[in-house]
Amino acid sequence: MIERDGERLLVKASLLMANARGLLDAGRAAMRPGEQIFDFSQVSEADSSALVVMLGWLRSAPAAQASIRFAHIPTGVLSLAELYGLTELLPLA
Known part of the structure; x- marks a missing residue:
């Protein structure tokens, strides 16, 4: 995966x-x-659950002493993030 x-x-x-x-x-x-x-970049399909997964990773990062950024987010997912007002929560690479 x-x-x-x-x-x-x-x-x-x-x-x-x-x-x-x-x-x-x-x-x-x-x-x-x-x-x-x-x-x-290798994701061919995505729905709104992608945002939930991404936010979950962001919430888990401090426990792993990690900082997270996202690259090549699918267009549809970015559109949903804009619609839901979440764009500023998704650090881009």
Whole structure:
């Protein structure tokens, strides 16, 4: 689901409700101290649950002594973030 490539965490699964819990857990397990960039360039499908997963990773980051940024967020997810007023909560890489 998530593969480490240096400081990048490559998300390799669709960000859909059906696998949101698995992605949330995989992202938490992959976090290390320091900066982490979750890269969505290989995500082909995403729904609103992507925002929940991303916010969950952000909430888990302090416990892992990590800071998180996001790269290549799918357009539809960014549109939803704007609609919900969450854009400023999503640090971009």
